[in-house]
Amino acid sequence: MTERKARRTWGKGWGPAVPLLLVVAIAFGIPAVMLAAGAFTEKGAPGEPSSYGFANLAASLREPYLGTLLSSVQLSAVVAVGGALTGTFLAHAVLTSKSAMLREAVLSVSGVLANFGGVPLAFIWIATLGNSGVVTVGLGLGSGLLYNFWGLAMVYLYFSIPLMVLVIAPALEGLRPQWREAALNSGATTWQFWRLVGIPVLAPALLGGVVLLFGGAFAAYATAAAMVGASVPLVTLQIADALTGNVLVGFENVALALSLDMIVIALLVMAVYLPLQRRSSRWLR
Template sequence: MGPALGLAPFLGYLAVFLLVPTIVVLVGAFSDNGRPSLNNIETLFSSGVLRTLWRSVLLSGSTAVIGAVLGALLAYAVVTGKPDGLLRRAVTSACGVLAQFGGVTLAFAFIATIGFSGVITERVRDTFGFDLFGDGWLFALPGLILVYTYFQIPLMVIVLLPTLDGMRPQWREASESLGATTWQFWRHVAGPLLFPAFLGSMLLLFANAFAAYATAAALVSQGNPILPLFIRSALTSEILLGRENLAYALALDMIVVVAIVMTAYALLLRRTAKWLT
């Protein structure tokens, strides 16, 4: 009974911030005007919602891949240095801050840098006569990909560093003693061990980008290029009057996608943990 009481605060936290909101979303998605209905679920298969879902998947997938590759390279460069060296402390501290640097602040930073009157935009325009801002790509899907990648890379470093630290030097020494080259070590030993962790970290980045809202909301004031902004429109738009429950259905759609991704992440993490613990 004692250990169970120790879990009570955590279970209460899960109930208030995860279980109850999920139940509210589930009930709201299958109701309309206070009555059970499948209208909102059927709307999820309309062309407009499917296009928005595809753009959300494209945004999350592309930033996950870019962030995972660049973040893995940076994490490997850090882990090859001294464990208590200045480089590692500086990089991990910076990544811890930048991974949480989002929302309105991040959007304003990019607008002030490469927006229509941004510092770099003005400098490039005056020096080379080239309009870096172009037709407003920063406020469309390409701009979201660039901005999201900014916080995906440091997040990948934080997530992958413990796995890289779990690589034992004895494995490299054993490979070299058997005549293996560096490529053969990574191809047959380190690669298969790290690949599940790498994929799992990429899935975590996908879920992180898929659920992000504040940065996109600050950048995109018109249109609904991704699902979180579509939910905002369903709740606040003067065009979709009486369709508030559509927001619940869209949120349920996101919950399903994130649940699938996080389940795959947990399975990959379990497979890696038995080798690297």
């Protein structure tokens, strides 16, 4: 009876998820295995068989590849911190306003802009602040404002800030007004309330948002490829050049090693984000 009950419980809990898990295993597991195999495969000399080793991984952690990896990490960190701070202040200002229409409008627009990226986003910014952009020509601004590290960071913030608004808004709504009233009635200042109550409560959601924005900026490719090209060294652009034979010929396995490095960093990011997300979800109840 106990075994039958256990099977019934498993069937109700995991049974419906088996098809989804199977699709995920095929769609993500097989490419991941092939990528790892290629990353550890060392091509032999002409006429000699390939072997397995760590040469590609070692090369991916040396220049010039290491520089692109560090540049991507730096760009992602700037976008994550800047987007998290700006998005949090914007969400707080909207949620504390008395206009329900403003709140719904901002959240709706944020949902659209958070998923807007790629080549169309690059085109909009090039047409606006590019060398011949409308604003650049109209205001007589100098060229080169957009095609650099900070220009790319500004473009990434275009979709990162709305994403942070969506992430942090439920957590801000979880801050009960009674907590602030109790703190103020006890003689606490506004800063003391935020330092001792508000920020600790929001910390999991804030850190989770930072990690999420970091991962989004770290993996972005199309926008940077269409806008800055090789003027800003990024690991995603380096991987594309190596795989397509553009500039780099015969370095396909090194590109796979770089992809494996990105997967490891992404796993570390998710390892931080998921526990924080579970902890912050209790404030949504």
